[in-house]
Amino acid sequence: MAAEQKRVAMTGNEAVAHGMRQIDPDVVAAYPITPQTDIVQFFASFVSNGQVKTELATVESEHSAMSATVGASMAGARAMTATSSQGLALMWEILHITSSYRAPIVMPVVNRALSGPINIHCDHSDTMGSLTTGWIQIYAESAQEAYDNLIQAVRIAEHPDVLLPVMVCQDGFITSHGIENLNLLPDEVVKEFVGEYKPEHYLLNLENPITVGPLALQDSYTEVKYQQAKAMENAKQVILDIAAEYEKISGRKYGLFEAYKMEDAERAIVVLSSTAGTAKAVVDNLRAKGEKVGLLKPRVLRPFPAKELVDALSSVQAIAIMDRAETFSTAGGQLFVEIRSAFYESDKRPLMKNYIFGLGGRDTTTREISRVYADLAAALEKGRVDELITHLDVRE
């Protein structure tokens, strides 16, 4: 039975800050960066009002923020930080260290374009660049999902079969600074759901001393990486189990992805985060006109649900995969190449087309998304895709 929830109107950042308040982590170390700033600002007020017991360290850079968070986590604390864009970039070397130490840190990331040129608005270039750092990545369409994902992320990260850090991503400004409806769980329900953090191994455990961060050369580095990969593999089932448990307290259903009106869809768009919401409105509109269109919104990108995505997409005849980051591979964006590669073993080979869109906050409206569905219809008619990669709404 789902708990009685508080109906509120707030921004995605405020929702995440309230999630952090309810989680009440032992340590938060953070440095401000637009558009992440007010997560920590709201949270700092909870600290100063005595609403949480967290030790808040306001450090001098994101490199220090991540380092301090790792240090706290290794000492045995439940530790969190939050960042965006350049801040995530500055954390880079520590991101790899976090995952190799198996530090179950949860970090809200408010997606923002990387410089240059300097830009404060949303795209996914920051987290797309960190797909190889060994972090689990979960993406949110709305403030509600950002809040729900954050609470689930604590359990995913700390699960003994996983023990990996988790990035909880939402779109900068679009959901982080836009006010919308959501439901907050009661504090005690969240507290009970996340439970007390009881690490098996930690530095301050004098009964069972461990070493953290030793040299690991040719004889053991491979094994460490293999174990990380195994943990990432385990995460897939754990994410589903935690989602099922979360559904019981919240009434909200989560999986590795969301399939929207995909049952008999002939054409589908695959897109992350807030744009998936805009695409849902287009799907509804086209469905009302009798067009068989659907939407697939990946929620989890690491681990990458390759098989599950192929299963969900293989009955479709034409797919547009929309990437909100340029990778300069010239062979397509990150989501595109991974999904396309996942289809290699499949008997079914739908037409597949890539769109690079929304860079640096370029507004993506129902009009652009309608155009993508129309492009797919044209490709189906011809039986081929003429232009593999299209930069949506670009001036040449």
Add this chain to the structure above:
Amino acid sequence: MSNLLEIRWHARGGQGAKTASTLLAESSMAAGKYVQGFPEYGPERMGAPIKAYNRIGDAPITIHSNVESPDVVMVLDPTLVGPVDVTEGLKPDGIIIINTTLSPEEAKQKLGSDEFKVATVDASGISTECIGRDIPNTPMMGALLKLVEILPFDEFLARMREDLSVKFRGRENIVEGNIEAMRRAFEEVKLA
């Protein structure tokens, strides 16, 4: 009005358009609506032209892009009419509400279009008299509530009093000044 009401606010940085879109979203949510309220973030400078948006409806709202075809346009600074295309995308049966001392007929002439309903209210004058400062956002909300069905005005005022009491804790005169400004604009707004 269709099921989903879309509003675009035009103002200059500092006039409180973002606050107005936030307060409208919060009070409409409290009345049971599904809402969005968000500014178009750009170079946020005092005095620079800015836009903010609202979506208000009876069903969950999933669209996450700017409002392109508003039902209602709110203009907090009359000097924006001209330099900014304030009626861009406004639905043919839509309404534009302008903070100005001009009559709606005069404002209509200035806009040079017969396509839309035009309303005017001297929100700056009302604000100056009621609050002692030219912050036209709250009286403009009063005018909006008169002309567009969102929630009952009394309920809206009660919600606003609650919200403003938190925002201006201990400054009762500012809260009441804003309430009076909204009430006056509700009475004084004129539709052509």
